Amino acid sequence: MGNVSVTDPDCQESRPGALFSDRLWALKLGGALALFGYLCHRSATEISELQPDIEAGAIQSDRLRGLTIRAWAYKVLAITGDGFDIQTSVGPFHVTSSTPPPRVGGYVSILGEFVEPRHLVARRVQDNPGYLWKRGLNYGLSSLTVVVFLWMVRRRFRWRPWEGMFRSRY
Amino acid sequence: MPDLFTHLATARLPAAFVRDPRIAALVVIGTFLPDLTSKGFYWVLKCTPNFEVPTHSLVGVTLISYAASLFLEERLRRAAFPALLAGGVLHVLVDLLKDNMGVGSCRLFYPFSPRSYELGLIDPVDVIYLVPIDLILLWVAGAIERSRRVRG
Numbered sequence: 001m002g003n004v005s006v007t008d009p010d011c012q013e014s015r016p017g018a019l020f021s022d023r024l025w026a027l028k029l030g031g032a033l034a035l036f037g038y039l040c041h042r043s044a045t046e047i048s049e050l051q052p053d054i055e056a057g058a059i060q061s062d063r064l065r066g067l068t069i070r071a072w073a074y075k076v077l078a079i080t081g082d083g084f085d086i087q088t089s090v091g092p093f094h095v096t097s098s099t100p101p102p103r104v105g106g107y108v109s110i111l112g113e114f115v116e117p118r119h120l121v122a123r124r125v126q127d128n129p130g131y132l133w134k135r136g137l138n139y140g141l142s143s144l145t146v147v148v149f150l151w152m153v154r155r156r157f158r159w160r161p162w163e164g165m166f167r168s169r170y
Numbered sequence: 171m172p173d174l175f176t177h178l179a180t181a182r183l184p185a186a187f188v189r190d191p192r193i194a195a196l197v198v199i200g201t202f203l204p205d206l207t208s209k210g211f212y213w214v215l216k217c218t219p220n221f222e223v224p225t226h227s228l229v230g231v232t233l234i235s236y237a238a239s240l241f242l243e244e245r246l247r248r249a250a251f252p253a254l255l256a257g258g259v260l261h262v263l264v265d266l267l268k269d270n271m272g273v274g275s276c277r278l279f280y281p282f283s284p285r286s287y288e289l290g291l292i293d294p295v296d297v298i299y300l301v302p303i304d305l306i307l308l309w310v311a312g313a314i315e316r317s318r319r320v321r322g
Contacts, residue, residue, distance in 0.1 A: 011207055015248075016186045016244050016245060016247055016248050018247060019236075020239065020247035020248045020251065021282055022244050022246060026242060029237055030239075032233050032236050032237040033233075033237055036230060036233040036234065038212070039227075039229065039230060039233075039280075039281055040221050040222070040223070040224050040225075040230075041221070042281060043221065043222075043223035043224055043280060043281070044217070044218060044220050044221040044275075045222050046281075047220040047277070048220045049286060050217070050284055050285070051220070051273065051286075052218065053219065059312060064223070068271065068273060070271055070273045073295065074301065075204060078202060084314040087231065101199075102304075104249070107295075109271060111271045111272065111273065117222070124271055124272075126293070128293075130295075130296045131295055134295050134296065134298050135295070137173075137298050138173045138297060138298055139303075140172035141173045141174070141175050141298070142173045142175065142204060142205070143174075144172055145173070145174045145175045145178050145200075146202055149178060149198060149199075150199075151203075153195040153198075153199075155192075156191050156192045156195050157192065157195075157242075
C-alpha cells in the first residue's frame with residue numbers, strides 16, 4: 001500500500017472566485033475605490049445639507065435656519081452676559097446659552113441652531129474637561145496599538161508585492 | 171472614535187475563536203480600517219467630517235474591506251474579506267456606544283438612509299476611561315485562545 005498524503009483541511013484554501021481572483025485586479029481595486037470615493041463625495045454635500053459644520057454659519061444663516069448644529073470640542077474664548085464665545089477655524093462664534101458658562105480656555109460641545117451669522121442659540125452645552133490630554137492620549141494609544149499589533153502579527157504574512165501585497169507564510 | 175486599543179480589545183474576543191491565525195489577525199486589522207481611513211481623510215487630505223461618513227457605514231466598510239482584501243494573496247482573499255468585514259462592522263457597532271448629544275454617531279445605512287444612530291452611553295472625549303475594560307477583554311480573549319490550544 002502506497003503512502004497517502006492529505007493536506008490538513010485548515011491549510012486548504014477555496015478557489016478565489018471572480019471577485020477575488022488576480023484577473024483584472026487593478027480594475028476591481030479601482031472600481032471599489034472609485035465607488036467609495038463617490039460615496040464620500042456624495043455624503044460631503046448630502047450630509048452637509050442635513051447637518052452642516054458650524055463653520056458654514058460664518059457667512060450664511062438663512063440656509064441653516066432650523067437645522068441642528070453639533071459643534072464638538074470647541075475652545076471657549078470669552079464669557080459674555082448671555083453665553084460665551086468659541087473659537088473656530090473661521091474665527092469666533094457667539095453662543096447664547098442658559099446653562100452656566102464654562103471657564104475661558106476650556107472646551108465645550110454644543111447642540112444648537114443659528115439665529116444669525118456667527119451666532120448660535122444652544123439647546124445643550126456639554127463641558128469637555130481635560131479634552132486636550134484625553135484626545136492626545138487617545139491618538140497616542142491608538143497609533144501605538146496599530147504599530148505594535150502589526151509588528152506582532154508580521155510573521156503571519158510576508159511581503160510579496162508580485163503575489164498580492166501580503167502573502168501568508170503558510 | 172473610541173481609541174483603537176478599545177477596538178483591538180473588542181475584536182480580539184471573536185478573533186480568539188478563529189483557528190487560522192492569519193484570519194484572526196485580519197479580523198483585528200479590519201476593525202482598525204474605518205478609523206485609519208477616516209483619520210487619513212481628515213489629517214492627510216484635510217477633508218470635512220461629512221466626507222468621512224461612508225467610512226463608518228455598512229456599505230463603506232464593505233468597500234474598504236473588499237479593497238483591503240485585494241492586497242492579500244489570491245488564495246487567501248475569499249476568507250480574508252469576511253474577516254476584514256466582520257472587524258469593520260464590529261468597529262461601527264462599538265462606535266454606536268458614543269454619546270453624540272443625540273445627533274447620532276454613525277450613519278449605518280448610508281447611502282440608503284442618512285439617519286444617524288447612537289446608544290449614547292459614553293462621551294467620545296472620555297473613551298480613554300475604557301482602557302481597564304479593554305484589558306479585561308484582552309485577558310479573556312487570551313484565556314480563550316490558551317484553552318483552545320490546550321484542547322488542540
